[in-house]
Amino acid sequence: MYKSIPLDPQKREIRLLSLTPGSRDETVSAELFRASLDNNPGFSVLSYSWGPENDKVPIQVQGRELLVTRNLYQCLLNLRSETTPLTIWIDAVCINQDSNDEKNTQVPLMRDIYKSASDTFIWLGETTSGLDLIIDSVRFISCQEEGFHFAFTEFINLAWFRRTWIIQEFALPRQDPVFVCGSHHISWADLRKWWRLIEEPNGNVTHHSSWENKSPAWQNLHRVLSSLPLANLASLRSGFSSNIVLERGLPLSVLIAASEASLATDPRDKIYGLMGLANAKAKQSITIDYNKSVQEVYEEVSKYLIFVECKLNVLSNQSLDLEPQWEQNDITPQNPQFKLRQGTNVTSSWIRDLAHLRSEFKPRPLLPDGRARGSTYDASLGTKPTRGPECETRELSILGTEVDVIRECKRAWCMVPGKIPYYPDWNAILPLFFRAAHPAGHNPPIMNETSEEGGNKRKSQEPEWDLPYPPKYGAPKTMREAIWRTVTCDKVSDGIDRAPDYYGRVFDGYMDAVVGNSGGYEVPDHIETTLEAEVSYLNTLTRRINKILFRRSAFSTMNGWIGLGPDDMKEGDVVAILSGGDVPFVLRQCQCKNHYWLIGECYVEGIMYGEMMQALIKERVMPGNMFRIQ
Template sequence: MAQYYSDELDTESFRLATISSGIHPNTKSQVPSVILTKHLLFGALDLAYNALSYTWGSPRDSSPPTDKVTNTTILLNGLLFEVQENLYDALVELQVSCSETPIWIDALCINQSNSNERSPQVSVMNQIYGKANRVIVWLGSTFPELETGLRAVERLGAASVPETLRMMRTQTWDFSSDLSTMPERYGMDPIDQEEAVGLVALYMSNWFTRIWIIQEVSLTSDVVILCNGRFTCFDYVGYTATFLHYSGLFQSVVDLVPKDRPGIHLRGGINIFHAERIQLLREWCKGKKSAWTGVLAMLDLEAGLGKHHANPAAMVPLRVLFSTFGMKATDRRDTIYGWNGILKHMAAQEGVSLPVVFEPDYDIEIKDLLRIIACNIIETTDSLVYLSLVKDPSVRETPGLPSWVPDYPPVLYNSVHGPNFRSLGTLNSSKHIPHSPNKYPFTITGKVLNAFGFRLGTVQRIGETFLECLQGRLSMLGDILLTMDKTYTYTNQQADEVLWRTMIWDTDFTNRPSKLIRLEDFQRAIAHNFVRALQYVFKEAGSASAGHALVLQSISDMAYLDEIAAKFPDSIFPSTRLVRSLCASLDTIPQDSDGCDEEELQKLMEPLSKHAMPPGNIMASTWINRRTILTDTGYLGMGHESTQAGDEVWIISGSPAPLILRRSGERNDCCLIGEAYVHGAMQGEAITDEVTWEKIKIV
C-alpha cells in the first residue's frame, strides 16, 4: 500500500484523517474523500481531534431491511480505496456532522498491511484515544428503533445512577420484574413497548462485543454515539444497561418486545451485559473522577486473590480478564492485545509497569501468545485461579493449545469466581494461599502444567443442559436425585435441597450460602419449564383434540416425577398431578382431566415474593454452558457441558475451584475440561490429614 502511505510510523507519530466530499473518477458519483496527515504523538493534545470507534464487520447480526445501495469505495489521499460498508456509512455521516475536525480511524490511519507499522501503532492506541478531544461511537446506519433506544437511554441513564449505586453499595439486588412499579420504586416512568423495542435494538449492536472498543471508550472523558446527526452521551447507554441488570428489569424489557415486530430481529444475543461491563471498566479508568469510585470496591474483580497480593502488577491483568467476557476480535491475537491500552492505563494508576508479554507482536502465533500470557499470570499471581477462565472444549478455538490455557472464545460464560459482590466471600477448595510456603507446588514445563492433587471422584451421572431444562427435559437430573441418599453426607443437608443449591452454586448473588431463594419460587420456575414445553407440543399439533392427546401422552411419560415426589415430597420437581393441573388451566388438556391437583395449583399461583431473588435469574447465570454431575463418591456438582461419565473431579493445589479432568494418552496425562462447583468442597472441606496428594500432569 505504498501508494497510500508514503512513510512508516513508529510509536512517536500517528496520522489523522480529514473527511470531505469527493468525486469518484469512474462513476462521477459523490464519495467520501479522506486526506491523511502525519503528526507527532507528543503534541497530540494540542491538535483538537476526534477518534472513531466502530466495528469492522456488520454492525448487526441481522440488519433491518433497506433499499440503500451498498458502497465501499472512497478516495484515500486522492486514490480509490476499498473500505468495509460500515466504515463507508460512518464516513458519510461524519462528513456531514463534523467534517471540520480531524479524526483518527484505525483502518485508514494505520497501514494495516504492514506489521512493522501495525504493532507499534497498536501499542500506542491508548495514547491516541486518551488524547482525543472526543471519541465518536458509530453503531451503524440509523433506523427508527435505534433512535428510539437512544432516546430511552437519555431518559433513563442519569436518573438510574443513584439507584444503581445504592444497590452496589449495599451489595443487594432489587429483584424487580414489574415495569409498572418503576414510578414508585425509582421515580421514573415505566418503560413502554416502543422503548423496549428500541433498547433491545440498541443493545443488539455488534459494537458492544468488539474487544477494541473497551479501550476506545474508556480512556477519554467525552464519548458520544453519533446517530442521524445527533450525539448521545455514551455513559447513558452503560448506566441504563447496569441499572436494568441490577434492578432485574432486563428480562421484563425483553419480554415486552413482540417477537414479530418489523425492524427488530431477535436472532442474535442482546449485549446488555457487555454494555454493563464496558461501563464498569470505563468508571474504573476514570479513577477518582468517577462517582462510582467507592462502590466499585464492593465488586471482587480479582477472583478473591486481591487480599493476598501487595504487588498490584500481578493483579491488573487478572482483574481485567476476569471482569469481561465474550468479546470478539477479527485477529485472534487481539483477544490479548485488545486489552493493551486498558492494561497500561491501570498499571500506570497503580504505579507499576505492564509486563512486556502484553506488548503487541503480530509475528507471534496465537497459540504461543496465549500460553506465554497464561504462564506469566500463573507465575506472578502464584495461583491457578487463571485456569477458571478455560471454557468448555466445544467452544475453544485455538488448535495446538494446551488444555489448561484460556483462549477467550466469544461466548458469554460466568466463572464460579465472579465478578461477584464481596459479600459472597471467596472460594478456596485447595486452601492455597499465594506467595506463602506450599508443600505441593505447581510448575510449568513447556506445554505441561505439573501439579499436585487428589481425586474427589469419577463422574457417574450427568444432568441436562440449561436449554434442555427450558424444553422441559429433566429426566437425567431426576435420575441423579433418585440415585442420591436422602441425606447428603458432605454437608448433612437433605439431598433435594442440595440439588437446587448446587444448581445455583449456592448463591443468591448477595450471600453464599444462599439466603434469598424461596423453595416455592424454585418449584414454580421448574414447573413452568415443563408446562411451557407442553404448550409448544400442543401448538404443533394439527387440532385441539390431537394436541390434548399429545400433551396427555407426554405427561404419562413423566412417571419419574412421581417417583421423585414419593421420595422427596419437597423437591423442586413438580408431580404429574401438578403438571396436569397447570396444563388444564391453560387448556392444553381438557379441564375435566383426571389426576389434577387444584390445591397445589393454587399455591403455585401465589405471587412471587418481593424480597426473594427469582431463581430463574440465577440459573441463567450458573447453568448456561454447564450441567449437573454426580460422582461415584456421592459428590454433587456443576461442570462444563462437555463433561461426561468417566471424567474425574480433582482438588488441585493452587486452584481455588475444583477441576474436571479427562485422562488422555498412554502416559495417563490429563486434559482440563474446566472448573467445577462441588457442593461441600468449595472451602477446603475435602482436605484432611488422610488425603494423599498425587503428582499430576495437565497437558
C-alpha cells in the same frame, strides 16, 4: 503510500488524517500527515466497527485510491463538513495494517492516542426508522410500546457495541464522546441517563415468575439487557475517570470479564485491544507481537492469569460457542449433543479460546473471570498456583491433590427440540445421589423409588433423605442437606453469598411440588414468616436450581462424594484440587497415562471451603501430584 510517511517509534509518532471538506455527493478525499504525541497535536479519534472486509469502497488519500470498508466510508460521509477540514485518527487508515512491525509499535500507543484526543466520535452506523425512534426517545421512553422493544434491540445490537477495541476507545478519552448514528448526534451523558431508565424495568422482568409468557419482543429485550453492553462500558469509563485507575490500569482478568461479549476481526486483538487499559504487571508480562499465532497469544495469557494473577478462573469459564443438535432418529429427544458453532483457535483443553463468545447454551461458571480469589469458594485453602516443569508446548504443569475418581455420572437436565426452556432431570439426579450414600460395591436396600405418578422421584419425607452423607471430611450432614447444597452449589443467585438455611426447608416443599405432593412442606412454629415470603423463597430457590443444573452432570465418587460437573464428564474421570484453585476440576487421563485433559470445573459437596485441605494439613498428610494437562 505508508512508506512515504514513515514513523519513528522513539518520537512516539503517529499518522493523522485530514478529511477534506465536501458535500455528500463529492468523492471522499483526505491527506495523511505525521505528528508526535509529545507535541500535543490537536485531533479527534474515531471509534467504530470495521465491518465486513469483503465489502469495500474507494476513497482518495494522498491522491491515491485506498479501499476502506463500507461502514467506514459511510461514517466519513456523515462526519465530513462542507466547509472545515477534520483532523482525525482512524486505526484502519493511520496504521499500516499490512505491517506487523508497525502494528507492534503503534498498538501500544493507542492508549495515549485516545487519552490525547480532543474529541471522540463513535460511529454506530447509518440510521433506520427503528434507530430514529431510539435517538428521538432518549429522554422520553415508553417501555409499553412493542415497537420500542424491537427498536432497542436493533440499537444495542449495532456492531460497535460488540467490538473489543471500543473498550479502551471509550474508557480513556478526557472528554465525553459523541455518538453518531446517521445524521444524529447524541452525547454520552444523555445516553447514560437513557440507559438507566431502560435498565430499571428489566430488573422486574428477571424476577417475574412468568416472563417467558411475555411477547417475543419482551423476551428479546430481556436477553439483550442481560448482556449489559452499555453497563460494562459505563462502569469502565467511570473507573478510568479516577486518576489512580487511569495511572495504574486494571488487572487483565477484570478487562477480559468486561469484554467477554466483544468481537475482534483478528482474534489476537481480544487481548491486544485491552492492553492499553491493563496494569503494569500485565504489560510487563505480555508483549504485543502480531507475529505470534492466536494459540500462542492465548496460551501466554492463560498462563499469565494462572501464575501471575494467581487465578484459575480462566480454567472455569471455557469459552466455546456451542449449539444443541439432536439425532434425527432419537425417539426421546431430551439429551442433545453440543457441537461447535464455529471453529476453535486452540487445540489444548486448558487454553481459553478468548475469541469464542459466551453461548446461551453454556453453563454459568462457578467462578466468573472477574471474581476475586476466595470470594466465592476456597477449595485449595488460599494456596498459590505451583508451576511444574513443562516438557511440551501447550502444556500446563501444575501441582494438585487428587480428591477421588468418578463412580457414576448422569446429565442433570433435559431439553426438548424447538423449546427454549430446559428443566432438571430429577429421575437421574436423585437415585444417583442416594446410591452415593452406600460404599462402592455395596448393594443398597430396595427403597420406595416410585411415586404415584411413576418415575424415580422421591418425596421429601422418605427415610433415605436422612441417611448420613458418607465422606469423612467436613461437618456431618444428612443426604438431604448435602443434596440441596449441591443442586444450588451452596450459593444464592449472585453466586457469592452462601445459601441460607431456609433453603433447606423450602427445598422440601420444592421436591414435593416436583412429584405432585403437597403435604410435606411445614414451617416450624418458631419461624416468623408469611405465605408471600415463603412463595418468594420457593421461586428464588427454583430459579437458582434451574440455572445451576443446566449443562451439568450429577456425579458421585468412589468414596461417596456427590457433586455437579461438566455434562460431558465420564465414569473414571478424576476430581482434583489444583494449587491456587478456588474450585475443584474434573480431569481425564490421556491414553499415554502421562497427561490429562481438562474437562471442566466442578462442585463437590464438603470440600468447597477448604475442608479437605484443612483435614489433610491436620493429619500432616499432603498428597500432591504434578498434573500435566494438555
